[in-house]
Amino acid sequence: MEAEALKYVGAGLAGTALIGAGIGIGNIFASYLSGALRNPSAAASQRTNLLLGFALCEATGLFGFVLAIIILNS
Amino acid sequence: MANDPMSQFKIEKIVDLPKVGGIDLSFTNSALYMVIGVVLVIAFFLPTMKRQLVPGRMQSLGELSYEFIANMVRDTTGPEAMKFFPFVFCIFFFVLIAGLVGMFPYAFTTTSHIAVTGAMALFTIAIVIVAGIWKNGFKWFKIFAPSGLPILMYFIIIPIEIISFLSRPITLAVRLFANMMAGHVMLKLFAIFAAYLVGKGGIMLGAAILPIVGTMALIALEFLVAGLQAFVFAILTCVYLNDVYHVDH
Numbered sequence: 410m411e412a413e414a415l416k417y418v419g420a421g422l423a424g425t426a427l428i429g430a431g432i433g434i435g436n437i438f439a440s441y442l443s444g445a446l447r448n449p450s451a452a453a454s455q456r457t458n459l460l461l462g463f464a465l466c467e468a469t470g471l472f473g474f475v476l477a478i479i480i481l482n483s
Numbered sequence: 484m485a486n487d488p489m490s491q492f493k494i495e496k497i498v499d500l501p502k503v504g505g506i507d508l509s510f511t512n513s514a515l516y517m518v519i520g521v522v523l524v525i526a527f528f529l530p531t532m533k534r535q536l537v538p539g540r541m542q543s544l545g546e547l548s549y550e551f552i553a554n555m556v557r558d559t560t561g562p563e564a565m566k567f568f569p570f571v572f573c574i575f576f577f578v579l580i581a582g583l584v585g586m587f588p589y590a591f592t593t594t595s596h597i598a599v600t601g602a603m604a605l606f607t608i609a610i611v612i613v614a615g616i617w618k619n620g621f622k623w624f625k626i627f628a629p630s631g632l633p634i635l636m637y638f639i640i641i642p643i644e645i646i647s648f649l650s651r652p653i654t655l656a657v658r659l660f661a662n663m664m665a666g667h668v669m670l671k672l673f674a675i676f677a678a679y680l681v682g683k684g685g686i687m688l689g690a691a692i693l694p695i696v697g698t699m700a701l702i703a704l705e706f707l708v709a710g711l712q713a714f715v716f717a718i719l720t721c722v723y724l725n726d727v728y729h730v731d732h
Binding site: 457460464 | 654657658660661662664665711712714715718
């Protein structure tokens with residue numbers, strides 16, 4: 410294979426970062442829901458932590474996207 | 484050209500200014516939207532400064548936003564960190580207004596460029612380092628060596644702590660930049676797809692309803708992301724400022 414073709418393969422592989430981000434976001438909301446149903450009175454106070462975890466987790470997937478853009482434009 | 488999802492991030496010169504010391508000082512559309520953002524923030528806070536005992540609507544909004552950031556700084560870093568409250572406040576509102584202004588059609592999102600977010604992240608980390616050394620002297624470097632570990636563990640822990648500290652400005656900058664850029668590229672792609680289907684006509688005209696609904700959902704998501712990323716940037720600044728005051732963690 411040529412280097413040009415391998416570049417596109419690499420950019421596609423960088424997209425697999427989304428697997429981890431997807432699992433992580435699902436995990437965060439699942440844990441929050443199960444925790445909130447067990448103790449609904451404490452749910453509201455943990456919403457900022459939920460959003461923080463969601464944003465941190467989403468960012469890891471986007472690092473893969475940035476990597477793909479860098480590879481494609483190199 | 485118009486069908487390229489990346490062309491919305493193009494920086495164009497509006498006013499040509501001469502180079503000073505090899506740096507192009509031209510007034511670009513990025514700078515223009517930064518100025519618009521700052522003017523909007525000031526225009527929002529000027530009517531809130533009436534200082535009535537019973538707050539009116541605008542004053543309530545101003546007090547709410549003040550309390551929001553003040554509670555964030557107090558809860559995450561502690562009351563002694565209120566010296567840094569103006570910094571966190573500025574960061575939060577600049578990132579928020581840049582994201583919201585960028586959602587207008589044909590507007591430019593300043594935070595979708597890593598040069599802008601990188602400058603803010605580097606400044607944040609520089610403040611942490613300078614304030615930490617200013618306050619604790621060279622004892623500040625103990626944040627890289629948590630106390631109460633076996634001696635052998637320090638050979639592993641100290642490099643890990645240093646690497647994690649040095650990666651903070653990179654992740655802080657890339658997180659905001661990647662969120663903004665990915666969101667706007669996605670938005671543009673959906674909109675282009677809808678326009679393409681409408682252009683085909685016939686049966687494709689009916690199918691265009693899907694990307695149009697998708698675009699509307701994405702716009703709502705992008706407003707959420709704009710607020711969320713401003714919040715995350717501010718709260719991470721607070722978390723990093725924690726190192727200034729709590730050296731022995």
